[in-house]
Amino acid sequence: MARWAGVGAMTVIPRQVSVEHELNEWIARCREGDEAAFRVLHDAHFAQVHRTARALGTPPSELDDVLQEVFASAFSRLAQFHGGDFGHWLHRICANVVTDRHRRRRVRETFRRLFGASLQEEADPAAAPDRSTEQAEARAQVAAILARLRPRQREVFALYELEGLSGEEIAARVGCPVNTVWTRLHHARRAFLKIGRQRGWIEHPGEAP
DSSP: OOOOSSTTOOOOOOHHHHHHHHHHHHHHHHHTTOHHHHHHHHHHHHHHHHHHHHHTTOOGGGHHHHHHHHHHHHHHTGGGOOSSOHHHHHHHHHHHHHHHHHHHHHHHHHHHHHHOOOOOTTOOTTTOTTHHHHHHHHHHHHHHHHHHSOHHHHHHHIIIIISOOOHHHHHHHHTSOHHHHHHHHHHHHHHHHHHHHHTTSSOOTTOOO
């Protein structure tokens, strides 16, 4: 029988409790600006975040940037961590960062396809001083065209082309059959191209870029 009191009794601290206590100490030190604590937490969870980012489809060329963004976001929001599974908390931040990058990539691809232009969202102003202006104009054009679409068409167009959701996900979100999603998307694409061509923003088939 285990002895919990009296002479010779031994207090055993479960390993999990010890690890959580140590983790909380490092987090507390990190919140106080301790760079060594920052490095310890970073190194302890780097492999996990790296695996998560790759599993969620981050291209190899973007991995370094994603990892930096995840840890920068996490450590700037440590005050929002109130205990629990720190690894799971990091996983959610990583998932949000990767999802946001997928969305931004989808927007860039849509611009290229619809406008026939090679737009860079994060261009170097010094190398291409007119790029930010070109990008802003393209965004304004997209917004102007979307504003002319019927609400239901605009909704599925934005969710599919810009947000990157699947037909099934869109159907669940807007509350309609999948076939209806594809029908609305078909008409939305046609309307988008028609309005863009009428305004001279999108080239007609056969026109030189």
